[in-house]
Amino acid sequence: MSLSGERETTATKMTQDTSSKSVQKPRAESPTTILLSMKSDRPPAFSQEPLLDDNKEVESLDSEDVLKITHNLLDRRSQTLLTVQQDIKAKLKHKYQHISEGIGHHGNQSLFKDIYTELYITEGGSGGLNNEHEVRQIEMASKKQTTQETPIKCNDIFKPLPGQDKPIRTVLTKGIAGIGKTVSVQKVILDWAEGKANQDVHFMFPLPFRDLNLKKDQYSLMQLLSHYFPEMKEIDSIEDVETKTDFILDGLDECRLPLDFKNNEKCSDVTKTTSVDVLLTNLIEGNLLPSALLWITTRPAAANQIPPECVDQVTEVRGFNDPQKEEYFRKKITDQKLANEIIKHIMTSRSLQIMCHIPVFCWISATVLETMLKVAEKNEVPKTLTQMCSHFTLIQIIVKNRKYNKATETNPKELSQSDKELILKLAKLAFQQLQKGNLIFYEEDLRECGLDVTEASEYSALCTEIFKEESGLYQEKIYSFVHLSIQEFLAAVHALESCLDKKENVFSPTSDDEEKESIKLSDLHRRAVDQALKSENGHLDMFLRFLLGLSLESNQNLLRGLLTQTGSTTQSHKKTVKRTVRYLSDKIKEESSPERIINLFHCLNELGANSLVEDMQTSLRSGTLSETELKPDQCSALAYLLLMSEEVLEEFDLKTYNTSEKGYQRLLPVVRTCKRALLAGCKLTYESCETLTLALQTPNSPLRELDLSYNDLGDRGVELLCVGLTSPLCNIQTLVLGQCGLTEGCCSDLASVLSSPNSQLKQLELRDNDLQDSGVTLLSAGLEDPDCKLHTLGLSGCLVTEEGCAVLSSALRSNPSHLKELDLSYNHPGDSAGGLLSAALVDPTYKLTKLNVDHGGECRLKSGLRKYACHLTLDPNTANPNLILSEGNRKVTCVVEKQHYEDHPDRFDYLYQVLCREGLSGGRYYWEVERDGSMADIGVVYKGMKRKGWEDASWIGGNRESRCLLCSHSGYRFYHDGVNRIIPGPVSNRVGVYLDWPAGTLTFYSVPSSGTLTHLYTEHTTFTEPLYPGFGISFFAVTSVTLCQIDDQHIQRWVDHGGESWIKPGPENTRDHGGESCIKSGLEKTPDGLTDAYEDEPDLSPLWAPSD
Structure with missing residues (x-):
């Protein structure tokens, strides 16, 4: 009601006594306007006030009369609004007090309050x-x-x-x-x-x-x-x-x-x-x-x-979150034992568990599983979305047949011809409307699809849980499928049946009979995959999953009454699936969109090709995902993909994926569904350990090996990890924590793991952490505990002296029956301590069979990687003519004038590059390089790398025989064999390089003026030849590159015996000197592998000749 003047119409005033005398003063407008705004077709009929018939009478009223009339009008309006409000509330209550979970007005409804979650x-x-x-x-x-x-x-x-x-x-x-x-x-x-x-x-x-x-x-x-x-x-x-x-x-x-x-x-x-x-x-x-x-x-x-x-x-x-899902099923299923079975089954299937976040899918699942769990064998209960929707469709047909009890139907589980026609017509509608992106349909939509409106009403009455007919607020007819997933499933049924029955490809229909005869199911699959990949919004993603899932023989057998039987053999079905899997694999290698690739993996899951996930990961390592920096949300999608697979991953290598630190965090939950988790060098921190600790405590976790090396976890991170490692649910047997920034502060926590009766830890690798003797002493408390089951302990490069070795020897005497291998290389054990431990090799009461105390000495007690510092010089015979060497062949500068160098087969003739004369193998080496300018390549190469021409084969990092880090003012990029990846990290003019040749790792660090190393990237591989440090210089971007002098009197200037050397049990307790010499140059070697190497030593012919 439109009124002039101030109005008092709050909900409170609507319910006040209409005789109230409180009236606000109206505006100076004619009361005529007030009265004319009332509805004229139904007079208000005030109980005591006369109606005014004309304007003259209105004008004769004094101000008190006007106020009186206004007051009554306001009271009347309040009562009218209140009455209308109550009527609308009653109407809406009647309409909304029931809920129809996918059931149209033909079915039974539940009270909203009884089912609402x-x-x-x-x-x-x-x-x-x-x-x-x-x-x-x-x-x-x-x-x-x-x-x-x-x-x-x-x-x-x-x-x-x-x-x-x-x-x-x-x-x-x-x-x-x-x-x-x-x-x-x-x-x-x-x-x-x-x-x-x-x-x-x-x-x-x-x-x-x-x-x-x-x-x-x-x-x-x-x-x-x-x-x-x-x-x-x-x-x-x-x-x-x-x-x-x-x-x-x-x-x-x-x-x-x-x-x-x-x-x-x-x-x-x-x-x-x-x-x-x-x-x-x-x-x-x-x-x-x-x-x-x-x-x-x-x-x-x-x-x-x-x-x-x-x-x-x-x-x-x-x-629904997980507790809400359980609440729903317990409300929906009156038999609580059955409800528990349904909940248990849902939670065992990742795809069903995720889909049940959707309330309608919870209802679909409850409908199917309530029936299936009562009668089916365990292996028949649906685990995939395709199986769930197939059973749902069949169950609704059975319910319909029992409800209407047709005389011609003796078995309600059998589909009659009318059933088949009904479902296939709905399937055609589903496909056509899916192509248009429609979830609701009107009568004109049905007519466009050749469906009679009367038939549609009949369909919705007979099969109301699949296809709904609803009346709008004004009784207009509206049609829809119970849920988008059912529409997508039926659309896939239409596409498959068109191929099986009519030999038609719904994506490329043809009238040519010969062409039709040549259409195969794998052709439909390929076309569907292509169409789904072209979709910008992925509207065909689920349709594609269903289509491929329906191609399995088991699912076609389930729908044998609906789909045309072609007489195909089991072998034929397998060939079709194999061709489709191969096509999906090829598309994963080619496709540039991570989102689309993720759905292709889902398709493999529906095809039952879960064992191929590992093969797909191999493809991804050299495919688009490795080249593209993944966003965190894309990493989450990938994580869910891997988690959904029923097949346990043999190996999950986190560094396969090029992403940010946040992206790596999103992928960490995948460790709970793999046997071997390789997380080395992925910039994880102690915060990452919170997620990993939860994964370690996952019931029935297959995780057995966890590699966290080259991550700055610190003592705090290990403390968190140990909470999970001591859990009775943890099955970890191998833990690698090499170079994680650990000190003695974490050793008590690790000792508690070793002494825990729940621990299954067999191998513990702690190399290159500054544990010192005090840390080893704390760790030994766990080693000597009778519950310790450790077989292998790696303490290489941990600053251990004679004191620490003596404590280890004592721990072994207390618990001699488990430890088999002990690595104390690159420490300073001293002769007496080494002798004590060596004695355990020949004592039959000990299980120790391998002891490594190689590469020892006082020089190994320097903190960090500088204990591995080596002396390098540039090789003039490799320098490009536009490069000048100086400072004792430790600095290279790019110049305009070409130098008159003698021709040499090792010289780079076009690319501005130079190598060091020393070949590194069999040990650990660290060096630092400083660039003066904006850009330089820092890498390592095999001796046989091509030196002539402009091709990738001659460029450091552009081929299989070399690897390099491109360093510039804007950041870093790693190159190897034509593949590159962006490396995040703080930019510095100084870069540290750490080569662990036996372990197959090449690591780069940013070295700021403070000297604190920041990990940039670690390359993991297997080295087969000595590696020569090399440098590439851009004429326009850099002036010079210098091999830095690391201030250490114990810098490596001699040749260590190569390979991993172990003291093995035997009558003479001899050492095994395996592998190539560690540093190869033109110097003559003494019998024990040592030599004096001076910077101004003349260049001699190398003793090692590269193989072809």
């Missing part, structure tokens, strides 16, 4: 476009840590979040299909109608877009409301600010109106007639009813249809 709703960021397929989105959503987000109750949707002061008018709620957006709307409306929440709101108007689509006529806003709510005809307007209204626009993604915010005319009059599209854009923009609240729900892909400036808050429905 609280949904997880959070702040949803922006309303921007999300083109990922919704199943992938739910995979990502299921990973997000709920403890880091504040849940929002649906009745609090308009309340500002903590820290927000701005009032909220419009809320946009995102969520994938079936996640619970409409159920959340139903919850809010029902609670309001029943007086439980939001009672400060006078009117709630649910206006689903699926209904608004049908409004072709023109309306004013008040007429549109009266169309849906005839009770509103009692009221002219709801424009006053005191009347609080809430418009709920559900299903923006189903909107077929243009919503042309840019070009639609502006409208601010609620009584002005215009198109529904114009009404909506003006309502959303705030031109119409600016004081009204708006709640818009949408699938993510349509969220960007609303201009961001029109949205005050974005929320996201995440569906």
Whole structure:
């Protein structure tokens, strides 16, 4: 009702006594205007006040009469609004008090309060476009840590979040299909109608877009409301600010109106007639009813249809978390023992567990598993999405046959011809509408697909859980499948049956009979894969999974009454699957989009090709994922891919993936589903250990080996790890913590692991950590414990002296029955301590069979890697003519004038490169290089690398025989054999290089002025020849490169015996000197491998000649 003057229409005043004398003074406007604004077709009929018949009588009234009439009008308006409100509440309560879980109006319904389970709703960021397929989105959503987000109750949707002061008018709620957006709307409306929440709101108007689509006529806003709510005809307007209204626009993604915010005319009059599209854009923009609240729900892909400036808050429905899933199944299934079995089964299948974040899929799963677990063998219970949807479809046919009890049907499990025709017609509709991106259909859509509307109603009545017919707010017919996944499944059924029965490829139909005869199922697969890869929003991703899953013989047998039987043999089915798997493998190697690659892995999973995940990882190492820096969300998708596989990964190599530190964090959960986790050199920190500790405590975890070397975990990280390592659920047998920045501070924690009766640890590698004697003493307390089961202990390069070795010897005497191998190389054990340990090799009471005390000496007691510092010189015979060597062949400078060097087969003739004369093998070496300029290549090469020409074969890092780190002012990049990857890290003019030749590692460090090493990258391989340090110089980018003089009097200037040398048990306790000499140059070697090497020593012919 439109009134002049101040109005008192709050919900409180609506319920006040109408005889109240409190009336505010009206504006100086004619009372005639007041009366003419009343509806003329139904007089208000006030009980004691006479109606005025003409304006003359009005003009004769004095001011007291006007106030009296105004007061009565306000009272009457309050009563009218209250009556209309109560009528609308009653109507909405009647409509929304029941819930139909995928069941149309033909089926039985449950009371909303009996089945409703609280949904997880959070702040949803922006309303921007999300083109990922919704199943992938739910995979990502299921990973997000709920403890880091504040849940929002649906009745609090308009309340500002903590820290927000701005009032909220419009809320946009995102969520994938079936996640619970409409159920959340139903919850809010029902609670309001029943007086439980939001009672400060006078009117709630649910206006689903699926209904608004049908409004072709023109309306004013008040007429549109009266169309849906005839009770509103009692009221002219709801424009006053005191009347609080809430418009709920559900299903923006189903909107077929243009919503042309840019070009639609502006409208601010609620009584002005215009198109529904114009009404909506003006309502959303705030031109119409600016004081009204708006709640818009949408699938993510349509969220960007609303201009961001029109949205005050974005929320996201995440569906069910794990406790909510369990709550749902326990409410749904009355038999609690059966409910527990269903929950257990869901949790064992990663794909089903993720899909059950979607409430509708929980209902589908409950429908199937409630039947299957009662009658089926364990191996028949569905574990994949394809199996689940196949069983769901068949169960609905069985229910329908039993319900209608056709006389011709003796076995309700058998599909009649009418059943088959029904499902296949629905399948055709599903495919055609999926191609258009439609989830809801109207009568014209059905007619376009050749379906009779009467038939459609019959289908929905007979098979209501698959295909729904609904009545809108004004009884218009609306059709849909129970969930997008069912539509995608049936679309795949249509594509498969068209190929099997009609020899048609739905993606490239043809009328040529000869061409039809040549169509094979693998051809359809290839075409479907290609089409899915072309899709920008991945709308065919799930369709492709279902299509490939249906190609398995077991699934086709399940649907044998529906699909055409071709007489194909088991061998033929296997060949088809094999061809498709090969095609998917090729596409994974070729495809540049990580998102698409992820779905191809899902397809392999549906094909049952889980054992191929390892092969795919091999492809990815040399494919697009290794070349592209993965974003953290892409890493999460990849992590879920690997977690979903039923096949346990033999090996998960984290450094395979080129990503950020945050990206590596997202991939860490994968360790719980692999046997061997290689996480070396991935910039992990102590914070990473929190995730790893949880993974170590995973029940039935297959993880046996964990390599964390070359990560700065520190003592704090190891302390966290030890919590998991002492867990009775932990199965770790091999732990590698080489060069992790550890000190004596972590040794007590490690000792507690060794002495734990729960520990299964057999091998512990601690090389290159500054543990010192004090740390070894603490560690020995665990070694001597009777519960210690350790077989192999690596303490190489840990600053251990004679004192520490004596403590180890004592520990071995206390517990001699387990330790078999002890590595104390690159320490300073001294002769006496070494002798004590060596004695254990020949004592039969000890299990020790290998002891390595090689490469020892006082020089090994220097902290860090500088204990491995070696003396290098540049080889003049390799220098490009535009390079000049100086400072005793330790500095190279690029010049314009070519130098008159003698011709030499080792010289680089075109590329500005130079090598060192020393070949390194069999040991550990460290050197530092400083560049003066913006860019330089720092690497190592085999002697046989090509020296002539411009080709990659001559460029350090461009071939198999070399590796290099490109260093520049903007960052680092590692090159090997034509493949490169960006290396994050602090930029410095000085770079440290650490070569552990026997271990097959080449590591680069950034060395700032402080001297503290920062790990950049570690290359893992197997070296087969001596390596020569080399450098590449850009004429325009760098002036010089210098081999730095490391201030250490014990710098390596001699040749160690090569290879891994162990003291083995035997009558003479001899040493095994294996491998090449560690440093090869033109110097003559003494019998024991030592030599005096001076910087000005003349160049002699090398003793080692490279092989062809």
